[in-house]
Amino acid sequence: MSVLLYLIPIALMLGVLGLGAFLWAMKNGQYDDLDGAAHRILLDDDED
Amino acid sequence: MEAKTVSISETDCCSAELTCKHCGGNCESGDYCCSGCEAASKAIDVMSMTTSFSSLAQHLENGEFQLELAVEGIHCAACIRLIENALSANDEVTYVRVNMTTERLSFQWRGDAIQGDVLAAQVTKLGYKLHAPNDGRADERVENHEKLLLKAIAVSGFAAGNLMLLSIGLWSTSSETMGFATRELLHWVSALIALPTIVYAGRPFFQSAIAVLKQGKTNMDVPISIAVILASLMSISEAMRQGEHVYFDSAVMLLFFLLIGRYLDARAKGKARDSASRLLSKLAGTAAVYIDGVLKRIPIKELTGGMTVLVAAGESIPADGHITKGETDIDLSLISGETLPQHAAIGTQTLAGTLNITAPIEVHVEKASNESLLSKIVRMMEVAEQGAARYVRLADKAASLYTPVVHLFGALTFIGWLALGVEWQVALLNAVTVLIITCPCALGLAVPVVQVLASGELLKNGILLRSGDALERLACVDTIVFDKTGTLTVGKPLLVSGEYTSEHKQLAASLASNSQHPLSKAIYASWEGTVEKLDVQELPGKGLQANVDGKLVRLGSKAWCGDKEHESTSDNILELWLSIDDKPQACFEFSDAIRSDAKKVLASLHQLGIETHLLSGDRTEIANQVALTLNIQHVSAETSPIDKCAYIEKLKEHGHNVLMVGDGLNDAPALAAAHVSMSPSSALDITQNTADIVFQGEQLEPVFGTLLTARQSNKLVKQNFGLAVVYNIFAIPLAVMGFVTPMIAAVAMSGSSLVVIANAFRLRLQKARP
Numbered sequence A: 001m002s003v004l005l006y007l008i009p010i011a012l013m014l015g016v017l018g019l020g021a022f023l024w025a026m027k028n029g030q031y032d033d034l035d036g037a038a039h040r041i042l043l044d045d046d047e048d
Numbered sequence B: 001m002e003a004k005t006v007s008i009s010e011t012d013c014c015s016a017e018l019t020c021k022h023c024g025g026n027c028e029s030g031d032y033c034c035s036g037c038e039a040a041s042k043a044i045d046v047m048s049m050t051t052s053f054s055s056l057a058q059h060l061e062n063g064e065f066q067l068e069l070a071v072e073g074i075h076c077a078a079c080i081r082l083i084e085n086a087l088s089a090n091d092e093v094t095y096v097r098v099n100m101t102t103e104r105l106s107f108q109w110r111g112d113a114i115q116g117d118v119l120a121a122q123v124t125k126l127g128y129k130l131h132a133p134n135d136g137r138a139d140e141r142v143e144n145h146e147k148l149l150l151k152a153i154a155v156s157g158f159a160a161g162n163l164m165l166l167s168i169g170l171w172s173t174s175s176e177t178m179g180f181a182t183r184e185l186l187h188w189v190s191a192l193i194a195l196p197t198i199v200y201a202g203r204p205f206f207q208s209a210i211a212v213l214k215q216g217k218t219n220m221d222v223p224i225s226i227a228v229i230l231a232s233l234m235s236i237s238e239a240m241r242q243g244e245h246v247y248f249d250s251a252v253m254l255l256f257f258l259l260i261g262r263y264l265d266a267r268a269k270g271k272a273r274d275s276a277s278r279l280l281s282k283l284a285g286t287a288a289v290y291i292d293g294v295l296k297r298i299p300i301k302e303l304t305g306g307m308t309v310l311v312a313a314g315e316s317i318p319a320d321g322h323i324t325k326g327e328t329d330i331d332l333s334l335i336s337g338e339t340l341p342q343h344a345a346i347g348t349q350t351l352a353g354t355l356n357i358t359a360p361i362e363v364h365v366e367k368a369s370n371e372s373l374l375s376k377i378v379r380m381m382e383v384a385e386q387g388a389a390r391y392v393r394l395a396d397k398a399a400s401l402y403t404p405v406v407h408l409f410g411a412l413t414f415i416g417w418l419a420l421g422v423e424w425q426v427a428l429l430n431a432v433t434v435l436i437i438t439c440p441c442a443l444g445l446a447v448p449v450v451q452v453l454a455s456g457e458l459l460k461n462g463i464l465l466r467s468g469d470a471l472e473r474l475a476c477v478d479t480i481v482f483d484k485t486g487t488l489t490v491g492k493p494l495l496v497s498g499e500y501t502s503e504h505k506q507l508a509a510s511l512a513s514n515s516q517h518p519l520s521k522a523i524y525a526s527w528e529g530t531v532e533k534l535d536v537q538e539l540p541g542k543g544l545q546a547n548v549d550g551k552l553v554r555l556g557s558k559a560w561c562g563d564k565e566h567e568s569t570s571d572n573i574l575e576l577w578l579s580i581d582d583k584p585q586a587c588f589e590f591s592d593a594i595r596s597d598a599k600k601v602l603a604s605l606h607q608l609g610i611e612t613h614l615l616s617g618d619r620t621e622i623a624n625q626v627a628l629t630l631n632i633q634h635v636s637a638e639t640s641p642i643d644k645c646a647y648i649e650k651l652k653e654h655g656h657n658v659l660m661v662g663d664g665l666n667d668a669p670a671l672a673a674a675h676v677s678m679s680p681s682s683a684l685d686i687t688q689n690t691a692d693i694v695f696q697g698e699q700l701e702p703v704f705g706t707l708l709t710a711r712q713s714n715k716l717v718k719q720n721f722g723l724a725v726v727y728n729i730f731a732i733p734l735a736v737m738g739f740v741t742p743m744i745a746a747v748a749m750s751g752s753s754l755v756v757i758a759n760a761f762r763l764r765l766q767k768a769r770p
Helices: A004-027 A034-040 B011-014 B033-048 B078-087 B115-127 B136-172 B180-201 B203-214 B221-240 B246-269 B275-283 B374-388 B394-419 B424-438 B441-460 B472-475 B484-488 B504-514 B518-526 B598-607 B622-631 B640-655 B664-673 B684-691 B699-738 B743-760 B761-767
Strands: B067-073 B093-099 B106-107 B129-131 B284-293 B294-299 B308-311 B321-325 B329-333 B340-343 B359-363 B463-465 B479-481 B496-501 B538-539 B542-550 B549-556 B576-579 B583-592 B610-613 B634-636 B658-661 B676-680 B694-696
Touching: A004 B033, A004 B136, A004 B180, A034 B067, A034 B078, B011 B033, B033 B284, B067 B115, B078 B093, B078 B115, B078 B180, B106 B115, B115 B129, B129 B542, B136 B180, B136 B203, B136 B246, B136 B743, B180 B203, B180 B246, B203 B221, B203 B246, B221 B394, B221 B424, B246 B441, B246 B743, B374 B463, B374 B640, B394 B424, B394 B441, B394 B699, B424 B699, B424 B743, B441 B463, B441 B472, B441 B699, B441 B761, B463 B699, B472 B676, B472 B699, B479 B484, B479 B504, B479 B640, B479 B664, B484 B610, B484 B622, B484 B676, B496 B518, B504 B518, B504 B542, B504 B549, B504 B576, B504 B583, B598 B610, B598 B622, B598 B699, B610 B622, B610 B640, B622 B634, B640 B658, B640 B664, B658 B664, B658 B699, B664 B676, B676 B684, B676 B699, B694 B699, B699 B743, B743 B761
Parallel strands: B479 B610, B479 B658, B610 B634, B658 B676, B676 B694
Antiparallel strands: B067 B106, B067 B129, B093 B106, B284 B294, B284 B308, B308 B359, B321 B359, B329 B340, B463 B694, B496 B583, B538 B542, B542 B549, B549 B576, B576 B583
């Protein structure tokens, strides 16, 4: 059962990684304008 | 907002002290202190804009200014691009972003604060209406609450997943096989994950429970908080006692499910009704007033009786009073719902909020702005809205029944087991499992899931729910009151018949293309060919005239177009005549068409046993005619906004649950007073804001469709409550007898939630069936 000593921390670490990514995305405003994002994909006038 | 004195007269620059015409600050020479002010002032004059946004601009740390404004009329990607490109084409603009969800425009620029007005004017010029975001704080609070819930869902979801991973290990093997040390390790790891999660993700429930308990009341959050806190305390004590069962996973899973329900609920609630304050913004602008013979702009709020205001064509009349100079047409639709502009001359009474269409006029103010009819309507709406807020939602009723029952069972279990002589820890364990297993997972999801599905379904059909409990209230409606103009009818005149040739029509359309009058617009809209460019004169109350190949061509009222024979009879306002050199040539007849499916919808409503009423500000004959065509049972015509509101109140007193459908400002108080309200998307913003439900399109069918959906979803909600009760009938005895292990709790909780969600999805199945 000593394998648990590695696996549990690894599992938790991966979970925390995902959670962190989500919270970062939210703080970064990725979810602020879902309707706008859906429409912006239709714009193709990148200047560069 | 701060008063801006934008002078229109040229004489002003001769004053001894030089002040900027735009911002009022000192300036060295000329009319403006800087080129920014000059440009802004000119832009404002050109647009006859009455508000200035630059005072709202925020000064950022890097020296730039930021402005956040509400935009109306963003529909698609093209709108986003248009606004963003237009603003970013300015060199000084450093950031611009349109948020489609919240309908906000945010931009930053270098230079002066005043430059913001120029930029805002550019957007207005594109055809998007801008206004100051009203009460941003309330919006922000709602937004922050939603964000907190979303974060809590993320954290509790993460924890619930990991706890389940560990718990499955605990459940699948007996402690002997696993070893006691391993079991204890898993228990403590679970505690390590669960406790911070509960502290973090439980906040929405704990906070609301504490707030409610302080008032000496109770709500659903109280039993939830008690169950979660007791479950975790008990699990800690079990872990320390090296007991067999810990309930960390149950507690966290409970939070996870309930948070989902809470989040859906918060989303469905949407924006709060803010109609009255929006309406007041009509009175928030400025008016051009003669003070000592000089024209000055002062805030409308500061108008008092005896002043004389100049109202330009296209501007709203700022006060109740009468016309002292000029002749024009006034669009009264805001107040009376009348489709056609009324001719107004010296002595005609004016009402605040109505629109001056054709020519500039001077108005003698009789009442201060807070005594105008518009202000009275605002106050009436506020009163009516407070009355409507007293509705108690089904879920809250269920919660108030649920709490005492469950706590009673919990207490009885504890006492019962103690009486049987077991250890107090075991008795408490059993009592807490009662609280956990009965915890309102299913109840918490019963309403929001149905609501989200129903509103999604309605949205697909162009029906927008503006308040969370609109469907619930709509389901018990037994009386529907319709407004006429714009609700049962399309709301604008259409060319229906007449005696004319296609050359006549082209000539009429050419004249009409120069006018904003609804009848002109109707002719122009129905003409598909090209129009000639003419030099057209518009004469208020009469019509249009122009010189074509040396002949005088007129389009207007019968008498004016030279039909001398019938001059004595009153003009039928729903026809236009075309004359050449005073000889009548052609006649165009218009009518405000009834929505094409109105008759069918009314018939279906009568079949459901619903009583129908027609309330109109229009003349009695017209209202009666419409009612007769559509088979409407009760008619009341020539009603003022105040009458309409009183009419609804009277119906309510007789015990009716009234749905009001209307589109004008004159309907707004009635909409607010009614049990639930709907308005077409062609309605004024203010009216749409007041209504609980807004529907799109030329059809009246949504009224019937929404009612059916509301009744259906109400049925499903009640079924869901029924299912939750049935589930508890099985679960409570098991828990009371002490048979509930953490595994059974987990299965029962997720099982009941899934059943409720699955039942809610039947809404879609029923819709799909013909």
